[in-house]
Amino acid sequence: MTKTLRTLIHIMLAAFLLTGFAHAQGNLEINTPAIAQLKSAMQGRHAQLAPFYASGAVGLAHDGTVQLRDASLVPLPQRGAANNVIAAENADRAALYREIARANGNPSWEAEIRSTFATRWIDKAQPGWWVQNASSVWAKK
Template sequence: MGKFKTTVLRTATMALAIFALGACVTINVYFPAAEAQEAAEEFVEKVLGDEAAPAPAGDNPQAFRAPAPARFSLLSLVISDAAAQEADITIRTPAIQAIQDRMAARFQDSLQPHFDSGALGFGKDGLLVLRDATKVALKDRVAVNQLVAEDNRDRNAVYREIAVANNHPEWEAQIRETFARQWVASARAGWWYQAADGSWKQK
């Protein structure tokens, strides 16, 4: 009988400790990487147009890799399913849509020929880079530099706006990284992109 009471007491003490720990835990909402990648793909493909189809993930050195599944822990027993869920990512706000429309018009009307020629490339930071000015006619270089600057302002703005629109401004860097991968994944064959080490590669 004494052994039974001791076992019950230990079990009750352990349960109380777990619930007390759970009450003190601040629930972190983890960055929803898969949802962000889907949002980036939708956004990027509209900007680049129908002809810029994404390459198979296995052929792309910067292709998105989903994170490993979370491990089970005793603490998960005291966290509600709602709290443990990852947040979703939305890109359907007026501000984001306006930036997307500007970028699509600019790219399809003016920037695309300079990607086709090899003058422009996708930087590793999710921005545009004039990688070879010699491929731009001298009379057009000022205009192309201005277009690149305007597009990069919109890119910086949209990465920030997506994070803010989803109530997590601290996600901006991760959103930028996700988009940087997606610009490469959606690029046409022959376009240039910057690898993680800063070198330039042709897709």
């Protein structure tokens, strides 16, 4: 029950993170079918990633990706699945930044959108999660 509740909170948090950027440059809230599809895929995946954030195996990197920072925290039988979910998440994140830039009519904004998202994602990370500072050093939040 509490697990379900926690998952729900995580999903809501992810949804909030994905939509809470109205003040940044350009319209980060812009919506297209492609963006909606990416957001929904990422929200669906969050439940799989959350335990890895909590254990410290996966952290939020300063380049707007998620990274496997300590593989030894993932038992061997789950390591392949962990790699896959991280790769899928990063592919969707890269696509999201690209799509938002494109939907704003400014593909060249991609890098800036990525860095804005990276900062906000790290800001909104739960206590206990691992995040990376600007010089790629990991720290527990």
